[in-house]
Amino acid sequence: MPAARFSRPRSAALLAVLGALLLLxxxxxxxxxxxxxxxxxxxxxxxxxxxxxxVIAMVIxxxxxxxVEGVLIVSLIRFRQRRGGPxxxxxxxxxxxxxGWTIGAxxxxxxxxxxTFAYLGDIKDPERSAAGAAKGDAGVQLAAxxxxxxxxxxxxxxxxxxxxxxxxxxxxxxxxxxxxxDMYVPVGTTVTLKITASDVVHSWWIPKLGGKADAVPGHxxxxxxxxxxxxxxxGECAELCGEGHADMRARVIxxxxxxxxxxxxRQAADIKDSQAKLSLARQIRGEGSP
Amino acid sequence: MATTEAAARxxxxxxxxxxxxxxxxxxxxxxxxxxxxLTTTDHKRIGILYLYTTFLFFxxxxxxxxxxxxxxxxxxxxxxxxxxxxxxxxxHGTTMVFLFVVPVLAGFANYMLPLMIGARDMAFPxxxxxxxxxxxxxxxxxxxxxxxTPPSAGWTSYAPLSDNAFLPxxxxxxxxxxxxxxxxxxxxxxxxxxxxxxxxxxKGMGWGRMPIFVWTVLVYSYLxxxxxxxxxxxxxxxxxxxxxxxxxxxNTGGGxxxxxxxxxxxxxxxxxxxxxxxxxxxxxxxxxxxxxxxIFGYKAIVASSAGITxxxxxxxxxxxxxxxxxTVVLAFFMxxxxxxxxxxxxxxxNWLATLxxxxxxxxxxxxxxxxxxxxxxxxxxxxxxxxxFPVDWYFNDTYFVVAHIHYVLFGGSVFGIxxxxxxxxxxxxxxxxxxxxxxxxxxxxxxxxxxxxLIQHSLGLEGMPRRIYRYPDYSNWxxxxxxxxxxxxxxxxxVLVTVVNVLMSARAxxxxxxxxxxANTLEWFAQSPPPENNFDIxxxxxxxxxxxxxxxxxxxxxQSSETVxxxxxxxxx
Numbered sequence: 001m002p003a004a005r006f007s008r009p010r011s012a013a014l015l016a017v018l019g020a021l022l023l024l025x026x027x028x029x030x031x032x033x034x035x036x037x038x039x040x041x042x043x044x045x046x047x048x049x050x051x052x053x054x055v056i057a058m059v060i061x062x063x064x065x066x067x068v069e070g071v072l073i074v075s076l077i078r079f080r081q082r083r084g085g086p087x088x089x090x091x092x093x094x095x096x097x098x099x100g101w102t103i104g105a106x107x108x109x110x111x112x113x114x115x116t117f118a119y120l121g122d123i124k125d126p127e128r129s130a131a132g133a134a135k136g137d138a139g140v141q142l143a144a145x146x147x148x149x150x151x152x153x154x155x156x157x158x159x160x161x162x163x164x165x166x167x168x169x170x171x172x173x174x175x176x177x178x179x180x181x182d183m184y185v186p187v188g189t190t191v192t193l194k195i196t197a198s199d200v201v202h203s204w205w206i207p208k209l210g211g212k213a214d215a216v217p218g219h220x221x222x223x224x225x226x227x228x229x230x231x232x233x234x235g236e237c238a239e240l241c242g243e244g245h246a247d248m249r250a251r252v253i254x255x256x257x258x259x260x261x262x263x264x265x266r267q268a269a270d271i272k273d274s275q276a277k278l279s280l281a282r283q284i285r286g287e288g289s290p
Numbered sequence: 291m292a293t294t295e296a297a298a299r300x301x302x303x304x305x306x307x308x309x310x311x312x313x314x315x316x317x318x319x320x321x322x323x324x325x326x327x328l329t330t331t332d333h334k335r336i337g338i339l340y341l342y343t344t345f346l347f348f349x350x351x352x353x354x355x356x357x358x359x360x361x362x363x364x365x366x367x368x369x370x371x372x373x374x375x376x377x378x379x380x381x382h383g384t385t386m387v388f389l390f391v392v393p394v395l396a397g398f399a400n401y402m403l404p405l406m407i408g409a410r411d412m413a414f415p416x417x418x419x420x421x422x423x424x425x426x427x428x429x430x431x432x433x434x435x436x437x438x439t440p441p442s443a444g445w446t447s448y449a450p451l452s453d454n455a456f457l458p459x460x461x462x463x464x465x466x467x468x469x470x471x472x473x474x475x476x477x478x479x480x481x482x483x484x485x486x487x488x489x490x491x492x493k494g495m496g497w498g499r500m501p502i503f504v505w506t507v508l509v510y511s512y513l514x515x516x517x518x519x520x521x522x523x524x525x526x527x528x529x530x531x532x533x534x535x536x537x538x539x540x541n542t543g544g545g546x547x548x549x550x551x552x553x554x555x556x557x558x559x560x561x562x563x564x565x566x567x568x569x570x571x572x573x574x575x576x577x578x579x580x581x582x583x584x585i586f587g588y589k590a591i592v593a594s595s596a597g598i599t600x601x602x603x604x605x606x607x608x609x610x611x612x613x614x615x616x617t618v619v620l621a622f623f624m625x626x627x628x629x630x631x632x633x634x635x636x637x638x639x640n641w642l643a644t645l646x647x648x649x650x651x652x653x654x655x656x657x658x659x660x661x662x663x664x665x666x667x668x669x670x671x672x673x674x675x676x677x678x679f680p681v682d683w684y685f686n687d688t689y690f691v692v693a694h695i696h697y698v699l700f701g702g703s704v705f706g707i708x709x710x711x712x713x714x715x716x717x718x719x720x721x722x723x724x725x726x727x728x729x730x731x732x733x734x735x736x737x738x739x740x741x742x743x744l745i746q747h748s749l750g751l752e753g754m755p756r757r758i759y760r761y762p763d764y765s766n767w768x769x770x771x772x773x774x775x776x777x778x779x780x781x782x783x784x785v786l787v788t789v790v791n792v793l794m795s796a797r798a799x800x801x802x803x804x805x806x807x808x809a810n811t812l813e814w815f816a817q818s819p820p821p822e823n824n825f826d827i828x829x830x831x832x833x834x835x836x837x838x839x840x841x842x843x844x845x846x847x848x849q850s851s852e853t854v855x856x857x858x859x860x861x862x863x
Contacts, residue, residue: 021737035748035766038684050684057678061671068667071642076660081582081649088582089647097643098590098636105635109628109674116624116678123680124617164456200451201547203612203687207753211683214612216548217450218541221614223683234764238612238687238755240379240444242451243372246758 015077039207042254043228046210049123056115060108123210126224129154130188147192147222155190155224158183162195162202162215162237165244175268183252184267186260187230195221200242206235206252214239227254331415332822333404336422338718340397343426344390349789350433351385354378356782359742363775365763375759376442377461383445384465387561388472389429391703395568396421396479398710399507401718403483405813405820406501408492408828413485421478428471435464444757446558447528449539449550454532462532466525473518480511480518487511492812494831501811501834502585505592506571509599513560513567516603521557524550548613555606563602565699567595569706570637573659576713577641579809580656581648587640588834594633601630611682620679627677634670638663653807654728658709661736665701669694672747687757690750696743708735708788715792716806720818721799727791734784741777745770810835 038054040047079088128151159170160183171177185191195204197215205212209225227233237248255263327335358378361370370378400418404411412418435441441461443452452462487508491500527538528550537543539550570591578585585591607615607623641663650656672694676682685691708731715723749770754761761767805814814837816824832839 021740035751035770038751039753050681053678054675054681054684057675057681061675065667065671068638068642069664072645072660072663075642075645075648076650079581079645079648079650081651085649086647088649090584091586091643091647092584093587093590094643098587098640101639102632102636105632109631112674112678113625113628116680117621120617120680123683200456201448205753205755207684211680212612212686213683214610214614216614218546219548219614221612235753236755236758240376240448240451240757242456243376243442245376246372246760 015073018073041229042208042225042231042233044209044225045127046123046223046225047208049119050210053116053119053123057112060112064108124148126150126155126190126192127226128152129190129226130228147224150190150192150224155192156185157192157194158185160193160195160204160215162197162199162204162241162248164199164242165237165248167202167204167237167248167250171264171267173264173268176271177264177268178271179267181250183250184260184263185227185252185254186257187227187254188257190224190226192224193222195223201239202237202241202248203239204235204250205238206233206250208233209235209252212238225252227252230254230256331411331419333400333412333415333418334718334820334822334824336418337397337399337401339422340393340400340425341718343422343429344394344397345789347385347389347429348394349785351382351390352782352785354382354385356778358382359775359778361759362761362771364772365768366760368760370759372759373442376444376757377440379757380441380444380447380461380465384432384441384468386699387445387565388468389432391565391699391707392476392561393425393472394707395507395510395565396425396476398572398707398714399483399503399510399568400479402714402813403486403504403507404490405717405816405824406504406811407487407490407495408812408815408825408831409486409490410824412482413490414482417478417482421475421482424471424478425475428468428475431471432464432468435461438464441465446554448554449528449531449547450541452528452532452550453540455540463529466529469521469525473522476514477518480514483507483511484515492828492831492836495836498589499831499834499836501571502574502588502591502595503568503571503811506567506569506574506595509595510564510567513564513599513602517557517560517564520553524553524557527553548610551610551613552606555609556603558609559606560602562698563598565703566706567598569662569703569710570595572706572710572713573641573662575809575811576655576659576709577644579713579807580651580653580659581645582651582808583644583648584810584835585640586643586646587636590636591640594636597633598630601626601633605630608677608679608682611679612686624677624679628674631670631674631677638667638670653712654723654725654732655709655713655807657729657732658705658712661732662702662705662709665697665705665739669697669699669702672697685750687755688750689746689754689756692756693743693746693750696739696746700739700743705735708732711788711792713807714813715795716802717813717816717818717820719796719799720802721795722802722806723791723795723799727787727794731784731787731791734787735781736784738777738779738781738784742774742781743777745773745777749774805837805841808841810837812836815840 036058038047038051040051125148157172161168161170166180167183169179169183171179193204193213195213195215196219197217199217201217202215203212204215204221204223206225209227211223213221213223215221231254233252233254235250235252237245237250239245241248327339330336330339357370358375361367361375400412403409439459439461441447441452441457441464443457443462443465447462447465450456487500487504527536530536531538531540531545537545539545539547541547574585574591604626605623607619608627611620611623645660672690676685676691676694712723712728715721749767752765752767752770754767761771802818804816804818806818807814812829812831813820815829829836829840
C-alpha cells in the first residue's frame with residue numbers, strides 16, 4: 001500500500017504534464033484564426049459545402065478520438081500494477097461486446113456516407129448564376145463525365161491548361177482571349193473549368209474556391225465555382241510537377257460584371273494588337289505570316 | 291510428440307555414440323568473424339543484418355527529413371535548391387517505405403517468427419540469405435545515385451514527370467532498380483514466411499494457437515505476394531517508356547498517365563497495410579504481456595487482420611480522388627475506404643479492452659505500445675476524413691495528407707517498431723536496454739512527433755500544398771512551419787537516444803535471462819540470445835500462451851519439490 005500511495009502523486013504529475021502538453025498543442029494553432037477549418041470566404045457554394053462536411057466529420061471524429069484516448073488514459077492510470085492491487089482479470093473476450101463495436105463502427109461510417117451523399121450535390125454540381133450576373137457564354141455543353149449542366153445555362157466556361165510552370169486560361173467568345181497566371185472572372189456568374197495539362201500532371205487549386213482538380217495530359221477534368229465577393233483568391237499547383245512546382249502559382253481575380261466585360265474587351269484588343277505586330281515583324285524578317 | 295521423440299532419439303544418440311541429430315546442446319558457433327556474417331543462413335543473424343541495415347537507412351531518411359524541415363523553417367528560404375529539395379522528397383519517402391518500414395518488419399519477422407512457432411530456422415534458409423542480400427543491393431543501387439543524379443519525382447514517381455522527356459537522368463532508373471530489387475527481396479521473403487508458417491509450427495500449435503504476430507506476418511506475406519507484381523509491372527513499363535520507345539504512360543503516343551497512377555496505387559495502398567499489419571501483431575503481443583492479461587478477442591483481432599488484408603486491395607483509387615474519374619467510381623472507393631475503418635476500429639477497441647482491468651507494468655515497450663495506440667487513432671480518424679471524396683478534393687496533396695501519413699506511419703508503424711525493439715532486444719542480445727534512456731527517448735519522440743505533425747493538419751487546412759521547396763509569407767504558414775521544424779529536431783534527438791541506448795546496452799546492458807518480461811510466446815523459452823539451433827526441446831503447445839503454461843507447470847512442479855521437472859533450456863545451464 002505505501003508503494004501505491006507513493007506512486008499516485010507521481011502519476012498525477014505525469015498526467016498534468018500530459019494534459020498541459022495536449023492543451024498547448026491545441027492552443028498553439030487556436031491562437032491563430034481559422035486553423036481548424038478549410039479556407040473559405042469566397043461565398044462559393046462548393047467551398048462552403050466542403051467546409052460544412054469537414055466540420056461534421058471532425059465532430060464525429062473528435063468524439064471517437066475523445067473516447068479512445070479517454071479509455072486509454074483511464075486504463076493506464078487506473079489499472080497500473082501496484083502492490084496489493086487487484087489481480088489482472090483473466091478475460092479472453094466478450095462476443096456481445098465484439099458485435100457491439102462492430103455494429104457501432106459500421107453505423108458511424110454509414111451515417112458519414114449518408115451525410116456525404118447529402119452534401120455531394122452542393123459541392124459537385126454547379127449552381128445557377130446569380131440574377132443580374134454577367135452574361136457568360138457556356139459554349140457547347142458536352143456530355144460531361146462528372147459535372148451536370150449549369151442550371152439556367154448561364155455560365156462562363158474557361159479552359160485551363162497546366163504547363164511547367166504556369167497556368168493558361170482560354171476564355172470563350174468570338175475574339176481570342178487568354179491569360180496566364182491571373183484568371184479574371186465576373187462576380188456572381190458560375191464559372192465552369194475544363195482542366196487539362198500539356199506536359200506533366202498538375203493540379204488546379206484555389207483553396208478558397210473549393211476543391212482541387214488534377215490536370216492530367218490527355219484528360220479533361222472539371223470543376224466549378226461562383227465567387228460572390230469581389231477580390232483576389234490565390235492558390236498554387238498541388239501536384240509535384242518538377243523543379244518549379246512551388247512557384248507555379250495562380251490567382252483568380254473576381255471583378256464586378258462591368259469591369260470584367262471591360263477587361264475582356266481590353267485583353268482581346270491587346271492580343272489582336274500584339275498578334276498583328278508579331279505578324280508584321282515576321283513579314284519584315286521575311287518569315288511569312290504565321 | 292516431437293518432444294518425446296526427440297528426447298528418445300537424444301538418448302539413443304548418446305548411448306550409441308552416434309552423432310546427435312536434433313538434440314544438440316550448447317553448440318559452439320561454427321564460424322566467427324565478419325565473413326561468417328556474409329555466409330550465414332541463420333535466420334537470427336539474417337534478422338540482425340536486416341535490423342542494423344534498416345535502422346541505418348532510417349537514420350539516413352531521417353536526416354533527409356530534417357534537411358527538408360530546415361529548408362521550410364522560414365518562408366522563401368534559400369538553403370536548398372529546388373532540385374535538391376525534390377531529390378530529398380524522393381529519397382526520404384522511398385527510403386522510409388522501401389528501405390526502412392517494410393524490411394525492418396521483415397527483419398523482426400526473420401528473427402522472431404521461427405522462434406515463436408518453435409522452428410529450427412526458416413523453411414528456406416538460403417533463400418532467406420538471398421532475400422537480405424538482394425535488399426541490400428537495392429538500397430546500395432539507390433543510394434549510389436547520390437553520386438550521379440538522385441531521382442526527383444517523389445516516391446510515387448508519377449508519369450509523365452518520371453518519363454525521359456522530363457527527367458532524362460539516371461536517378462529514376464536507379465529508383466526503378468530499387469523497386470525491382472527490394473520487390474524481389476520482399477517477394478522471396480514473403481514466400482519463405484508463408485512456407486515456414488504453414489509447415490513448421492510446433493506440435494499442437496493449430497491456427498487458433500498461433501501468436502498474433504505470426505498471423506499478421508502471414509497476411510503481410512500474402513499481401514506482398516498479391517501487390518508486388520503490380521508495381522513490378524509498372525516500373526518495367528516505365529523503364530521501357532524511358533529507354534525503349536514504348537508509350538504506356540505517354541498520352542501523345544496513345545498511352546495514359548492515369549494508368550501509372552492506377553498500377554502504382556494498386557500496389558501502393560496494400561503497401562500501407564504491409565507496413566502496419568505486422569506492427570498490429572507486435573502490439574497484440576506486447577499489450578497482453580505488460581497488462582498481465584490475455585489478449586482480448588484473439589479471434590476478432592485475427593479476423594480483422596484478414597479483413598483488412600482483403601479490403602486493402604479494393605481501396606487504391608482513394609489516392610486519386612482529384613483525378614478525372616467518374617463520380618460513381620469515387621463513391622465506390624470512398625465506401626470501400628470507410629469499410630476498412632471497421633476492422634481497424636475493432637482492433638483498437640480490442641487493444642483497449644486488453645489494457646482494461648489489467649495490472650499494467652510500465653516498461654518502455656508498453657510506453658511505445660500505448661504511444662502507438664494514442665497516435666494511430668489520430669491517423670485513422672484523419673484517414674476516414676480523407677476518404678470523404680468531396681473533402682479530399684480540398685485536402686488531396688496538402689500538408690493535411692502529410693500529417694495523416696506520418697500519424698499512420700510514424701505514430702503507428704515506427705512507434706510500434708520501437709515497442710518491438712525494446713520488447714525483443716533482450717531476446718536478441720541477451721541484455722536489457724536501459725529503461726531510463728528508453729523512457730527519455732519515448733517522451734522526446736512523443737512530444738517531438740506531435741509538435742512536428744499535429745500542426746501540419748492546420749497547414750493543410752490553410753491550403754499549403756505538399757512537396758513545395760519554398761512558400762510565401764502567407765497566413766500562418768511561417769509560424770506553423772517553424773513549430774514543425776522545431777518539433778522534428780526534438781523527434782530526431784528522441785530517436786538518437788534510442789540509438790545510443792542500443793549501442794550501449796548491446797555491450798554493457800543488464801543480463802536479461804530467458805524470459806525477462808514473463809511473456810507468453812515460445813521465443814522466450816529459448817536462451818537469450820538463442821543458440822544456433824534455437825531449441826533443444828520444443829514443448830508441445832497447448833494454448834495460445836505456451837510460456838504461461840510452462841511457468842505454471844514449473845511452479846506446480848517446484849511446489850511438489852520435483853526440481854527435475856524444470857524445462858531443460860530455462861535457467862543458466
